[in-house]
Amino acid sequence: MGEHDGVHSSERRACADAPSFVGVRVRSTRVLDEMRRVPGHGRPLPPYDRARAPEYKDRALIAVSHLIKRYGAAMAVDDVSFEVGRGEVVGFLGPNGAGKSTTLRILAGFLGPTSGKVTIAGHDVVDEPFEARRSVGYMPEGVPLYPEMRVVEYLRFRAELKRVPRAIRRTNVEEAMRKAGVVEVATKRIGHLSKGYRQRVGLADAIVAKPPIVVLDEPTAGLDPNQIREARALVRELGRDHTVVLSTHILGEVETCATRVLLLHRGKLVAEGPTDRIRAMRKEAAVELTLRGEARAAETVLAAVEAVAQVSRLQSADGACRIRLTFAPALPIDERARATERCVAALVGADIGVREVRAAGGSLEDVFAALTASGSPSEEPEA
Amino acid sequence: MRGFWPILKRELFAFFVTPLAWVLIVSFLVVQGMHFFLLVDHFAREADVTGDETPLSAFFGNTVLLYLVLFVLVPPMTMRLFAEERRSGTIETLMTAPVSNAAVVLAKYAAALITYVAMWIPTVLYLVILARTGDLDWRAAMSAYLGVLLVGAGYLAVGLCASALTRSQFLAMVWTALVLLVLFILGIGEFVTRDGTLMHEVCTHVSVWSHMNDFASGVVDSRRLVFYGTLVVLPLFIATRAVDAWRWG
Numbered sequence: 001m002g003e004h005d006g007v008h009s010s011e012r013r014a015c016a017d018a019p020s021f022v023g024v025r026v027r028s029t030r031v032l033d034e035m036r037r038v039p040g041h042g043r044p045l046p047p048y049d050r051a052r053a054p055e056y057k058d059r060a061l062i063a064v065s066h067l068i069k070r071y072g073a074a075m076a077v078d079d080v081s082f083e084v085g086r087g088e089v090v091g092f093l094g095p096n097g098a099g100k101s102t103t104l105r106i107l108a109g110f111l112g113p114t115s116g117k118v119t120i121a122g123h124d125v126v127d128e129p130f131e132a133r134r135s136v137g138y139m140p141e142g143v144p145l146y147p148e149m150r151v152v153e154y155l156r157f158r159a160e161l162k163r164v165p166r167a168i169r170r171t172n173v174e175e176a177m178r179k180a181g182v183v184e185v186a187t188k189r190i191g192h193l194s195k196g197y198r199q200r201v202g203l204a205d206a207i208v209a210k211p212p213i214v215v216l217d218e219p220t221a222g223l224d225p226n227q228i229r230e231a232r233a234l235v236r237e238l239g240r241d242h243t244v245v246l247s248t249h250i251l252g253e254v255e256t257c258a259t260r261v262l263l264l265h266r267g268k269l270v271a272e273g274p275t276d277r278i279r280a281m282r283k284e285a286a287v288e289l290t291l292r293g294e295a296r297a298a299e300t301v302l303a304a305v306e307a308v309a310q311v312s313r314l315q316s317a318d319g320a321c322r323i324r325l326t327f328a329p330a331l332p333i334d335e336r337a338r339a340t341e342r343c344v345a346a347l348v349g350a351d352i353g354v355r356e357v358r359a360a361g362g363s364l365e366d367v368f369a370a371l372t373a374s375g376s377p378s379e380e381p382e383a
Numbered sequence: 384m385r386g387f388w389p390i391l392k393r394e395l396f397a398f399f400v401t402p403l404a405w406v407l408i409v410s411f412l413v414v415q416g417m418h419f420f421l422l423v424d425h426f427a428r429e430a431d432v433t434g435d436e437t438p439l440s441a442f443f444g445n446t447v448l449l450y451l452v453l454f455v456l457v458p459p460m461t462m463r464l465f466a467e468e469r470r471s472g473t474i475e476t477l478m479t480a481p482v483s484n485a486a487v488v489l490a491k492y493a494a495a496l497i498t499y500v501a502m503w504i505p506t507v508l509y510l511v512i513l514a515r516t517g518d519l520d521w522r523a524a525m526s527a528y529l530g531v532l533l534v535g536a537g538y539l540a541v542g543l544c545a546s547a548l549t550r551s552q553f554l555a556m557v558w559t560a561l562v563l564l565v566l567f568i569l570g571i572g573e574f575v576t577r578d579g580t581l582m583h584e585v586c587t588h589v590s591v592w593s594h595m596n597d598f599a600s601g602v603v604d605s606r607r608l609v610f611y612g613t614l615v616v617l618p619l620f621i622a623t624r625a626v627d628a629w630r631w632g
Contacts, residue, residue, distance in 0.1 A: 105475070108475075108479040109478075109479050110475050110478055110479045110630065111630055111631075112630045112631045129481075130385060130481040130483075131481075133479055133480065133481045134481045136479070138475075138476070138479045140472055140475040140476060140479075141472075142472055144471050144472030144473040144474075144475060144476060145473065145476075146393070146397065146473060148396075148397060148400050148401055149393075149396070149400075153396075157389055157392070157393050158476075158480070160388075160389040161386050161389045161390070161477075161480040161481075161482060162480050162481060163385075163481060205476065
């Protein structure tokens with residue numbers, strides 16, 4: 001109550017201090033009133049900006065808690081919880097059928113959750129579906145488009161559908177086409193475009209309404225290596241202006257695009273962590289060998305083989321030993337198999353019997369195992 | 384009605400940019416033109432024996448040609464509305480835009496209905512020809528066109544509903560044709576069931592044949608309006624529920 005009184009007295013004082021000219025005085029007290037409405041600040045509020053609205057200013061842009069999606073008896077997503085903050089590029093990684101697409105479809109508002117709470121930019125997808133959908137630009141798997149439409153027609157239609165005001169529709173479409181690199185095919189029919197260009201049209205559609213969040217389901221599926229490189233570069237580019245959520249079953253893809261990785265397996269979130277950790281794990285990609293003979297001899301032989309960075313002894317029993325060899329981090333994945341062959345050939349040439357060769361690290365499964373083994377996901381540092 | 388206008392525009396575009404709509408309209412006009420020619424020829428030769436029939440009432444009523452044409456035209460017009468989008472996956476981009484289910488259903492329906500009306504508009508020329516060579520009851524003509532609109536509206540709603548219930552365009556077409564055929568045959572039952580029985584009442588109520596005869600001779604019966612209102616609203620309602628079910632299935 002004392003505070004209240006204080007406000008009143010200061011208001012009176014403000015009125016008294018204000019110039020005696022009636023219009024000015026009234027205006028100046030109103031300004032003071034407005035200043036006082038901001039708790040703890042002497043300055044008036046900046047113009048209202050949805051993106052800075054206090055209800056989710058400091059919270060995650062996407063908040064998912066205990067999400068469950070069932071198709072009949074089948075459990076597609078099983079009690080998944082995660083958050084995505086502003087500016088993150090998050091990759092969903094997992095084998096086919098892990099529930100990646102289902103999760104992204106729920107985020108995009110195509111499917112409704114069986115249970116659990118999903119909040120997009122502060123809007124619950126069940127209670128405020130239109131607001132939630134307006135905050136997301138979504139590119140489904142396989143990039144479905146209308147083949148009979150021209151690129152610019154399609155994007156104008158999509159912009160109108162997403163309620164982009166008429167006044168800025170044209171500039172939004174032009175900007176989206178420029179960002180996605182489809183300006184040169186703007187007047188071509190979508191059905192006549194190459195797969196790579198169709199992918200770009202899908203990306204242009206996702207960003208045409210300038211949503212805070214962009215959701216991309218398998219953005220590089222079905223592209224050739226050059227197109228994949230271009231698509232990844234585009235996704236990285238998108239990450240500058242948007243929060244991006246993408247899915248893939250290719251480990252290398254999240255490495256190049258995402259700042260954080262969520263691993264899904266059979267509908268469950270099995271692990272999450274920053275991409276750096278995954279990359280580090282991959283760099284250690286190694287091969288484990290079980291050999292007949294003495295470990296020291298084997299070590300000498302292996303160390304001489306090109307591309308082998310490190311040889312370490314794991315255990316030795318009578319007559320047999322296990323050795324782990326690590327390749328140089330710069331060695332491409334497909335070269336590693338050949339290097340392994342050379343190692344085996346060298347061992348056999350030195351009359352050391354090779355009983356087992358096993359890849360250790362590098363594969364999705366190994367990263368899976370490594371990440372699952374390491375403590376609780378919440379302890380992971382943010383990327 | 385979020386998203387109604389853009390979807391309506393796109394659907395109309397999709398109808399008329401592909402050859403389908405043009406093929407349908409041309410074949411429709413060829414059949415109707417021949418029908419009209421034969422009628423006029425018949426009336427010109429046997430003007431004294433035709434009684435109270437006029438070329439107008441014979442063009443719209445008492446003829447199997449109207450339904451035959453609709454059986455052939457309506458299923459291909461409506462089969463792609465939802466089934467194609469679900470098959471190609473574009474339904475995902477459509478439904479993740481801020482649009483309401485009802486707006487999607489109504490926009491697609493409106494596009495089909497507009498195409499249907501566009502198909503019939505050139506036939507007004509026939510009436511102009513008739514009016515130039517003799518007397519024409521324009522009020523009866525308007526009633527006949529109201530009948531045509533109602534029958535078409537009901538059939539298109541059935542077709543849209545079938546398209547929303549299956550992923551396959553072919554199945555949507557077959558289902559639509561089947562439902563329309565059953566409806567027609569049930570109506571024909573009017574002539575084979577005994578007067579006064581419940582079956583006869585039911586058959587008379589759904590008989591497109593006698594509905595069109597009434598409309599063609601200028602009789603607008605409120606029972607017909609209720610019947611076709613139901614035939615439009617019920618399938619559209621089911622389709623809206625079906626669209627909703629994809630989200631929660």
